[in-house]
Amino acid sequence: MSPPAATDPSDPDLVHRFQQGQERAFALLMERHERRVYNLAYRMLGNPEDARDATQDAFLACFRHLSRFRGDSAFSTWLHRIALNACYDALRKRRDTTSLDDLPVEPMPATDHADRAAAATDVQRALLAVRPDFRAVLVMHELQDLPLEEIAETLELPVGTVKSRLHRGRVALGRILSGEPAGGTSNRAAPVQATESMNAPRHPNP
């Protein structure tokens, strides 16, 4: 997310304007948050097509429910919850049709160093082998720099649980990268293990 400039309206302002009937406010919210939502979706799903679809789904759900958003949490927190639900939906559909292990991982964008791009591809591939509920915490904390408290609010979990998932997710990723068995972290186990976060309201409470 690009931080709004000092003169830009805040998220609460834009939400309020939208709720007053100004459609343009939603386009501005999309513009402001698309990068963060897309990157979350990409890291959760591993390819640009699914990430784009999940981002669209997230913004559609946001659009449909924003009129009832009361601002009990920050808009960005609420949107993250919606985006994660969209990712879990995509993973659930994918689980019905294919093995996650078989999914191709899209090459990362070219960087100025080919080795770096290749290494990033390996890391993304390994990340996809981490349980989705652990992966979500890893992505939000390590890649999106969200504080643990905000992740806990997004997932509607105690902070202690988020810390535990963060540690387990890191250890699982470390094992995969080092070629060790991840041990209880496969995607096969994910649907059950991820139940807690998947049970976040399908349409988060405004």
Next chain:
Amino acid sequence: MSDRPHSPADHPEELLAVFVDDSATPEERDVVQAHLATCRQCRDEAELATAARAALASLPELEPPGLALEGLPGLRRSRLIAAPLVPGGTARQGEEQPPIQKARRISWVPVLAAAAIVVIAGLLTAPILLRGGHSTGALSKGNAPRATESPLPVLVDVGASYTPASLNALAKRVASTTRQAELAPTPAPGATQPAFGSASGPGTVASGSADQAASRGALQCLVAGGGLEPDALPVYLEEATFQGVPAYIGAFSRTGARLNLVVVAVSRTGCQPLYTLSQSV
């Protein structure tokens, strides 16, 4: 350091998380270090966690696909949303008002592709829009194109704010769509027109007189300010801001040895050029 057995409940996972994060309090750090001194498993895990953290730091942030540029017309086109779109909101004149239907994906590319097909078909079958004139004189009232000669894209306004980077992203998307349209079998000109129906939005054809007038006004401004070549055909028109300046954005296809696309931004006031870029198709 002498290791001793620990029950699973003894491993301080939560503290290890903040320890590896380097955000543990001094007290927490003491507890973790005392535990690590006697627990090989947690020492191994802390090492793995640190390595994973470093690996994740190598992942770059990715460029989003630019869904925000498609804005509300794209969302509307998904047919998930019934009018009015927002409390107190009113739909713009001529805009499609789909009923709530079963969800489907926003399918933006086919719409633009269809638009490009029509434009390209128009290139082949209708008088070329801007032929015979140069820049400012090309679209004077006397020789402005009529809708019957060549369809004009509808002028989109979703409140978008462009920068050079986002304009470049727009150019790539339109170019990609044009490429797909070019590769697709060329339908009969009459057959493609109904595909647009009454839909209004980026890439669709301005069918109402108000839409046509708006599109023509933007087109005149773009041609005047953009210094476009005579064979440029508009495939996309938008009212937006460019780096804070109220602007018209236009994408024009040019035929030649290779089809390419020119994207132009001009100020709405005075039609002054703001930005031009070329994108091969």
